[in-house]
Amino acid sequence: MSSTPPVASGLHAAQSLVDVAPPIALGALDGRYRGVVAGLVDHLSEPALNRARVHVEVEWLLHLTDREVVPGVRRLTDDEKARLRAVVTTFGADEIDEMSATERVTQHDVKAVEYFLKARLRDIAPAKEDAGLAELIHFCCTSEDINNLSYSVMVQGAVRQVWLPRATALVEQLTSMATELADVPLLAHTHGQPATPTTMGKELAVLAWRLRRQLRRIEDAEYLGKLNGATGTYGAHLAAVPEADWEDISRTFVEHLGLTWNPLTTQIESHDWQAELYADVARFNRVLHNMCTDVWTYISMGYFAQVRGQGTVGSSTMPHKVNPIRFENAEANLEVSNALLDVLASTLVQSRLQRDLTDSSMQRNIGTAFGHSLLAIDNAHRGLDGLDAVPAAMAADLDANWEVLGEPVQSAMRALGARGVPGMEEPYERLKELTRGRRIGQDDLVAFVRGLGLPADVEERLAAMTPATYVGLAPTLVRHLP
Incomplete structure (x- = not known):
């Protein structure tokens, strides 16, 4: 009598991949597509967040000492300032590991940053009379004072240094195609039916025009920040140094970081600027999605030929096929990006009374949202780069x-x-x-x-x-x- 093989055979009995070194990525952005989105790691990863926190804490210490806000505390020398700022610019693998180890003890990420910097300051200003300087690290700050400024700096850098240049290059590529094909006649379709003729260039120009409008909105985005204490009242600040002009100190510090000062907040900066930015990026994504579906359709109608990159495999069984995979991949990633951007925009503007921690968990997905958008932009660029217009096919449809x-x-x-x-x-x-x-x-x-x-x-x-x-x-x- 034959026996049935146990259910645990096959993949169920396979060796675990969890402990493979280097670690295997769970998500596609950190695995298959790492090379495309790597530029975002310097801005929107967890280590980048900690580096930004260190940056904000260092600049806050320098701001307080330069302005001699706390009576009796000396100003730091130029050398000391340079060495403190070098802690930010040289922040790397060793510092990441050290901070992670500290956080495992503190169970608090911003407190780990504070302890990390206090240790560095003791090395930079070791004199006995300077021992009190360390108490100005994180002075009168709630964690959100540091976090909101860090995220503003990070997102601003990610958008301006990584996302916008790639998105702008794509729109310029589309604009160039529109100009080249301005005179190539095309049978238009409304509701999928033959309609008044146009040109391929004009149709691509419509998409380029729409995308460029969204880029202008994103270029003009405001990045807000606040530093006003545990409930937005400067309570601790006034208790510690009542004679200081804390609103001016806060405003000048936030503006020193390259941000717009928000004078009225609860414990958290309200994140409205993030919702506005993510809505604009999502709208860019949606127009780009429209471009991908239109170009995909033009390919299916024979108006574009995918003649470049013939080393690709279109089908594992049909040798003749060259599939429009770049545009399909872009569509999928735009949809993932927009799902995240939409939930970020809708939830970050909500907070229970003074604050809750939902925003902390939410904001850790900002990098993923931008990563999928960036991956879509890359695929759309590569897709357009592999196309040649086929005027004869367009002419045949017109003549019919x-x-x-x-x-x-x-x-x-x-x-x-x-x-x-x-x-x-x-x-x-x-x-x-x-x-x-x-x-x-x-x-x-x-x-x-x-x-x-x-x-x-x-x-x-x-x-x-x-x-x-x-x-x-x-x-x-x-x-x-x-």
Whole structure:
């Protein structure tokens, strides 16, 4: 009698991959696509957050001592300032490990940063009379004073130094394609049906124009910050040094970090600027998604050929295939990015009374949201780079759809009828009878036009028109792109 193999056979009995060194990434961004999104690691990773915290804490100490806010505390020398700032610029693997070890003891990430810096300051200013300097690290700060400024600095750097340059380059690539194809006639489709001809360049220009508008909004984004204590009242500040102008000290410090000062907050900075930024990035993503689906459709119609990168495998079984995978990959990553950006934008603006910790967990996903957007931008760029326009395919579709010239003929008849020219009655209805539900050719249309009794110049103009020449101002409209 045969026995059934145990369920634990196969993958269930395979060796665990958890302890493989180096660690195997759970997510695609840190595994398969690491190279594409690596630039974000310096801005939006956990180590980058700790480095930003160190930066904020160092600058706060220098701000307090430079302005001699606390009476009796000396100003630091230029050498001491340089050595403190070097703690930020040289922050690397050893510092990451040290801070992680400290956090395992403190069970508090910002406190670990404070202890890390106090140890460094003792090395930089070891004199006995300077022992009190360490107490100005994290002076009168709640954790959120440091965190909100750190995130503002990080996101600003990620957007301006990594995301925006890549997004701008993509829009410039699309703009260049639009200019090159400005004169290439294209059969437009509305509701999926043949419609008034346009040009490929004009259609791409529409997408480039839309994307560029969103980039301008993102370029103009404000990055807010606050430093006003545990409940936004400067309570501890006034208790410690009542004679100081704490609002001015806070404002000048936040502005020194390159941020916009928020004067009115609870314990947390309200994150409204983040919601605004993520909504704009999500809108850029959605327009880019529209570009991907349109270009994918043009490829399926034969208007673009994927002739470059022929070493790729389109199908494991069909050798002839070259799939538009770059655009499909971009679509998927844009959808993941937007799901995260939308939830960030909708939840970060909410906080229970003075604060809750939901924002802390949420903000740790900012890098992932931007990572998937950046990956989509990269795929869209590579997809566009592999395309060649096929004017012959576009021309063939135009030549097969002469009925689209019913629009200019009936429009010319309307204009003549409005001027009192006889025989121009019911132009729409007459063209509908000619074209609705059936294909017509050039001979059919020309015969119809010549039988209308049009003025000679109008008749000749309409009789000479073809679907390929009926593109209106489409070629010149592309010039509106910067």
